[in-house]
Amino acid sequence: MLKLTGKTAVITGASSGIGSSIAKHLAEEGANVVLAARRKEKLDALAEEINGIKQGQALAVETDVAQKADIDNLVQKAVGAFGKIDIFINNAGLVQNGAIRDGQVDKWDQMIDVNVKGVLYGINAVLPDMIKRSAGHIVNTDSVSGHEVTKTSGVYSATKYAVRAISMGLEKELARTGVRVTNISPGMVETERNSERLPNDRKPLQTDDIARAVVYAVAQPEHVNVNEITVRPV
Template sequence: MSFEKNVTVSGIKDKVIIITGASSGIGEAAALLLAERGAKIVLGARGVDRLEALAERIVNRCGEAIYARTDVQQREDLSSLVTLAAERYGKLDVFINNAGVMPISPLDELRIEDWEAMIDINLKGVLYGIAAALPVFRKQGFGHFVNTSSTAGHKTVPNQSVYSGTKFAVRAISEGLRQEAGDQLRVTVISPGIVRTNFTESVTNKEVRDRLAAIRDELAMPPDAVARAIAFAIEQPADIDVNEIVIRPTAQV
């Protein structure tokens, strides 16, 4: 199947789109779908081998993609990713802040390194992405941030306090950015429920990990569902800003 079949009817064609956390899960699904609809994809993640394989898949299907190893904990990595997009394609239309981790556990366990990882990746990583892309968007006079939060950014439950805190913060920062952005920039928050990805691998508490894996295997939606929500927000006319999409399996409470 060629990617070229859908591009003529899409508001995504020829947009230059950066995706962090692109090597698996939601990021990978979004990269494939947006490339299919004619976007030029700039992939960022820590796993270079997976990035290379994903870029090759896109190119082999008549899409366009480049990549660079990107650790969102390193501000300079995100600046370099934006520079790569601008130098290769001459512009940047969309920055998808998607990288995230979820090593949840009871607060009593004092897994402080896990707390710091969630703050550094889920929260500071988004801020670093904004810092890298916002000046480019301002100079161009257009641009779109798509920031991945979570249903945990709307409601917290036991064991998810720090994770939820980072996702509540992503929503707050995104709303503040939207209000400051003016009429030329767009800001979208995507808040997925449970998704069929490898997110449980980062959970260090075995009991919590096993419980989450069982829920995932029973209820989770495919990453493609979230990718379609992202595409919906991006393909709207430039004067339409889809502020937030909450998407979850119908069976999830």
């Protein structure tokens, strides 16, 4: 039997990269997946691909995580289609490097809206029902930039430190409720957005590497809570 048969997972930032790989791996384990992102055409293509495999079912919902109304709509459609949400993966993220002294306020606002407020909106939308059912799993995609800061990552790292803090605080809040929390911190991953920033001295991580870490965490027995996973290249 597949590990996640009968489960429903919502994945934000699912139109490409890590989010797309997470969705595929969860569906391969039998989960129904609700795909959320702003690029509807890519979501539809991914949903068609997953549905063609005929394991977990896929539903695409155009979503801007920085808009609370969009997140509420996403959750409503997921519940309407599959009855409940077992796993919510806050994967959508925005990377915009630059020194703080450059004063790029618009970029700061965008990163805070997506990386911090988007995560909180997702948690807020699904948590009451999870607590009511004494079951559920929230997975937040952080970054190694939430552990380390460079001279051009100050604001981005701050948003990812915030994701770690939210994850750690939420895990303590939810102790003994039956709701689990996992924080995933990927190192540099080879995606369409990172191709020019990859190091030349070692093999970069692939999106599937992160997806497998997510499957590992969410497929654990219900009494096991994997709180933190950091994935780095060798």
